[in-house]
Amino acid sequence: MRASTNEELTKAWATVPDVAKAQERYEEAVRLRRTFRHGASPEAALAAVQDAAIATFTDTGKWSTNFAKDAAKAHAEAVVWQAEAVALQRAEESLKYAAESIRDDMSPDVLAHLDGRLTEILTATKGASAVLGDVTTAEGAIDAGGDALDAWRRLTGLLSDLRNVRAAQWDVLRSVSYDDERARMRMWMAQGHGEVRGVRLDDVPAHVRDAMRSQSYSIAQLVWLALSGAAYVPTSYEDLAANVAASEEPISYTDSGRPANYSPRVTPIPTPTPAKVYPHSTTPHLDESQPVPAPPKVNAVMRDREATTLEHF
Template identity: 70%
Template sequence: MRQSSNPALVAAWATVPEVATAQKRAEDAVKLRRQFPSGLPPAEALRAVQDEAIATFRDTGKWPNDFAKRAATAHADALVWDAEVVALRRAEAELQYEAESIRDDMAPDVLAYLGRRLAEILTAAKDASTTLGDVTTAEGAIDAGGDALDAWRRLTGLVTDLRNVRAAQWHVLRSVAREDERALLNRWAAQGHGEVRGIRLDDVPAHVREAVRSQSYSIAQLVWLAHSGAAYVPTSFDNLQADVTAAEEPETYDDRGPLRDMSPRVTPIPVPAQPNTSRDPRPFLD
């Protein structure tokens, strides 16, 4: 079970009751299996009775009169124990698998929730930054006091919220991805993809690109994202892949190779030659 203490992720999964129910059932199955009394498989239980009878015969020379009854009882009890412990192990494995499958199926809903949460964070950050005006440091906010100081404090809390949403986003995307897809996700995250769309990464300020790559945000990066209108949460691996492709495509290209001048070419109409009137008439006179 993929657990996380990230409050943004916990809140996101809480919006999907099917996940909470499946996870609870899987956890209960683990508890039942762990609390089940220890015992021996049927073959081992029967062998224990046999070993005891042989030891008695070795010491006394007498075979136990109740061997058959004890052997049958031990084997029957062990069969009952073994049947239930096998069923509990199956229940644990199957319910965990089902819980993971439900999480995978519901991942787009959770990512959509994180997208809405991001929008709320950025709206609040935009309002707070407007209140700050020209204040760009904590010292400046303290000196200004009043609304500016309150706005700075709100932005500080919103930075933490932004980090949690981004961490939750990548957690979900990696959790539901295949192994080859996870490798791509890690590469894209390192390049700074997956957080802004509609603009090329080269057009994003360097300090914002670095914050995206390291997942280490500050108020400056939060405010830029809030005002850019480009921040988003991908709703699936395919959605992110399409955005990465769009962001990396050249602005202008020609499928046949280098750019060519495709403007119409005008071919001048040739001027017909003038007739030659200076030919010597003498050959015709001979």
């Protein structure tokens, strides 16, 4: 979670304090590693002591009597430095993974919060737009004055909230997606997906589609979204992908121009016709050790003649 000036995004992440805490720990680890003092590895520290001893011997012909002490001190200090440097690097990597993991786990909750905020914004928009009536411009609201002017001011504020919610939505979705998913989302955003569901983009007014593609909204588009009941915030990349696929399903039409209905048809099971039992019919006697079974109940009589073809069909 990066620092953001988007009030809606900040409030949405604030609903999951664990994310902010993990991010603060990661940023502190980054600061500690970057400000950690410079040092040398144990190998480099020993090499420096050796080089100094060799240089002294070359100049004076005398080997340093403190070589062992200097080498041991340099090596020990370098081991301690390297141990802390490696620990800080591992802490940064571990906390980065932890922060990303918590953010990924909690992103559905954040997106659900943004969806709730969108519902609040659009509900308030309905009330304000009802007060405006036929007024569709700022000039018209000024001329009308009174409640109409107040309603227009409320819509102006709600329009800013809508822009922030949409920006926060895409920020969260991008932050918890892989590179290939982000590439698809850029394409879907350019097409206008991810803002309405249950409605084909072709059925959305052109000026609203243009706003969704450019992320540049006006009050007229805000009111349309409020009245359409189709606006939503995807709760995950998978939710977004499913709605994109549903909105792009081809529609087949009948010859009369109506959408074809391919719903499965249920054929009722016909009532079985009971078997015909004639006067000469008998019940099979399968077990000779048992009494002869009673004759079956007659429900049909023999015809005097053969049935004709027409009677069969």
